[in-house]
Amino acid sequence: xxxxxxxxxxxxxxxxxxxxxxxxxxxxxxxxxxxxxxxxxxxxxxxxxxxxxxxxxxxxxxxxxxxxxxxxxxxxxxxxxxxxxxxxxxxxxxxxxxxxxxxxxxxxxxxxxxxxxxxxxxxxxxxxxxxxxxxxxxxxxxxxxxxxxxxxxxxxxxxxxxxxxxxxxxxxxxxxxxxxxxxxxxxxxxxxxxxxxxxxxxxxxxxxxxxxxxxxxxxxxxxxxxxxxxxxxxxxxxxxxxxxxxxxxxxxxxxxxxxxxxxxxxxxxxxxxxxxxxxxxxxxxxxxxxxxxxxxxxxxxxxxxxxxxxxxxxxxxxxxxxxxxxxxxxxxxxxxxxxxxxxxxxxxxxxxxxxxxxxxxxxxxxxxxxxxxxxxxxxxxxxxxxxxxxxxxxxxxxxxxxxxxxxxxxxxxxxxxxxxxx
Ligand SMILES: Cc1ncc(COP(=O)(O)O)c(C=O)c1O
Ligand SMILES: [Zn+2]
Numbered sequence: 001x002x003x004x005x006x007x008x009x010x011x012x013x014x015x016x017x018x019x020x021x022x023x024x025x026x027x028x029x030x031x032x033x034x035x036x037x038x039x040x041x042x043x044x045x046x047x048x049x050x051x052x053x054x055x056x057x058x059x060x061x062x063x064x065x066x067x068x069x070x071x072x073x074x075x076x077x078x079x080x081x082x083x084x085x086x087x088x089x090x091x092x093x094x095x096x097x098x099x100x101x102x103x104x105x106x107x108x109x110x111x112x113x114x115x116x117x118x119x120x121x122x123x124x125x126x127x128x129x130x131x132x133x134x135x136x137x138x139x140x141x142x143x144x145x146x147x148x149x150x151x152x153x154x155x156x157x158x159x160x161x162x163x164x165x166x167x168x169x170x171x172x173x174x175x176x177x178x179x180x181x182x183x184x185x186x187x188x189x190x191x192x193x194x195x196x197x198x199x200x201x202x203x204x205x206x207x208x209x210x211x212x213x214x215x216x217x218x219x220x221x222x223x224x225x226x227x228x229x230x231x232x233x234x235x236x237x238x239x240x241x242x243x244x245x246x247x248x249x250x251x252x253x254x255x256x257x258x259x260x261x262x263x264x265x266x267x268x269x270x271x272x273x274x275x276x277x278x279x280x281x282x283x284x285x286x287x288x289x290x291x292x293x294x295x296x297x298x299x300x301x302x303x304x305x306x307x308x309x310x311x312x313x314x315x316x317x318x319x320x321x322x323x324x325x326x327x328x329x330x331x332x333x334x335x336x337x338x339x340x341x342x343x344x345x346x347x348x349x350x351x352x353x354x355x356x357x358x359x360x361x362x363x364x365x366x367x368x369x370x371x372x373x374x375x376x377x378x379x380x381x382x383x384x385x386x387x388x389x390x391x392x393x394x395x396x397x398x399x400x401x402x403x404x405x406x407x408x409x410x411x412x413x414x415x416x417x418x419x420x421x422x
Pocket of ligand 1: 247
C-alpha cells in the first residue's frame with residue numbers, strides 16, 4: 001500500500017493538497033487544476049528501465065507513476081500497450097524519413113480516453129464514490145462508462161447534441177444514464193450540467209480535463225512512456241497531438257517530463273498541437289500569445305472533428321506551457337483535410353480513425369507543407385480514436401456501397417460505374 005504522490009498543487013492559486021485528503025478540485029473555487037507531483041527519488045528505488053521491461057505491456061506497467069495507493073482498487077480493461085506503427089507507405093507518400101503512428105484506436109473502448117478513465121475510476125473506487133458524472137463530446141464518457149461498469153459504479157453522462165451515434169451506442173450499453181444536452185447560451189452545456197449535478201448529488205466528477213479531475217491526466221501520460229520504450233529509450237523530434245481541451249497535450253508533455261526526471265531520457269520532443277479551423281481557441285491563443293489563464297473561448301464550434309470541439313480548452317494553460325517549453329507549434333486544419341487524412345490512414349496503413357483521430361495526420365501534412373517540420377525529422381502522430389465511432393461521416397463522404405444481384409454481369413457493371421474500373 002504505497003503511493004508515490006508527494007503532493008498536489010493548484011495551477012492557479014498554488015494551494016497544496018495531499019492525496020490522503022482525497023482532493024479532486026481546488027477548494028479555492030478557482031477552477032485551477034491540481035497538478036500532481038511525485039517523489040521521483042522514491043520512484044527511482046523501484047523503477048528502472050530493466051524492472052519496467054519485465055512487466056506486462058499495458059498502462060499499469062508504470063504503477064509507481066500512477067496516483068493510487070492500494071492495488072486492489074485498480075480498474076483495468078487492459079488499456080494502453082498500443083502499437084507504435086512504422087508507417088512506411090505513408091512516409092514515402094509524404095517524403096518523410098521516419099514516421100510512426102501511435103495507434104490509440106486499439107484501446108478497449110476505441111480511444112485514448114481509456115487510459116485516463118482507468119486511473120480516474122480507480123481513484124473513485126479508492127475514494128469510496130458510488131457514482132460518476134461527466135461532460136463530454138462522447139469518447140471520454142464512453143470510456144468512463146465502461147470503467148464505471150467494471151467497477152460497479154453508476155455513470156451520469158452529459159454529451160453534446162452533436163455526439164456521434166457510435167459513442168452514444170456504447171454509452172447506452174455500458175449502462176450509463178446518458179443525456180444529450182442542447183447548446184443554449186455561451187457556456188458549454190455539458191459542463192454546466194455536470195457542475196449542477198455534481199454539486200447537488202455529490203457524484204465523482206470525471207470529465208477528461210484537469211480542473212474537474214486531475215487524475216485522468218496521469219493515465220494518459222503513459223502514451224509518452226510507451227513511445228520512449230518503443231523507440232528503444234529514445235525520443236522522436238516531434239509528436240503531433242490533436243487538441244480539444246488540451247488535456248491530451250498536457251498529459252503527453254507530463255509523460256516525457258516524468259521520464260526525464262527519472263533519467264530515462266535527456267530530451268523532450270517538440271509538440272505540435274492541431275485543431276480544426278471550425279474550432280481553434282487553443283491555436284488562436286498560441287498565435288496571439290494570450291494569457292494562459294484567460295484564453296478566449298470560441299464562439300460557435302463547427303467541425304466534423306467533434307472530439308476537438310471544446311469551445312474552451314480547460315487545460316490550455318498547461319498546453320501552452322508545453323508548446324513554449326518544447327519549442328513546439330500549433331496549427332489548424334480544415335474538415336476537408338481531415339477527411340483526406342482519414343482516407344490516407346485507412347488506405348495506406350490499414351488504420352481506420354474518426355475525424356478527431358486523424359486530425360494529427362492532417363496537421364503533420366500542413367506543417368510539412370509550411371516547412372515547420374523537416375522531412376529528415378522523426379515524427380510520431382497520435383491516432384486517437386476509432387473510425388467506427390462515427391460511421392455517419394464515412395457515409396456522408398463516400399455514400400453507400402453498390403447493391404448488386406449475385407451475377408458476374410452486375411459485379412462488372414458496378415465495378416465500372418462505382419469504382420471506375422474496366
Ligand atoms: C478522438 C479524440 N482525439 C483527440 C481528443 C482531444 O483531446 P483533449 O480534449 O484532451 O485535447 C479527443 C477529445 O475528446 C478525442 O475524442
Ligand atoms: Zn486554487
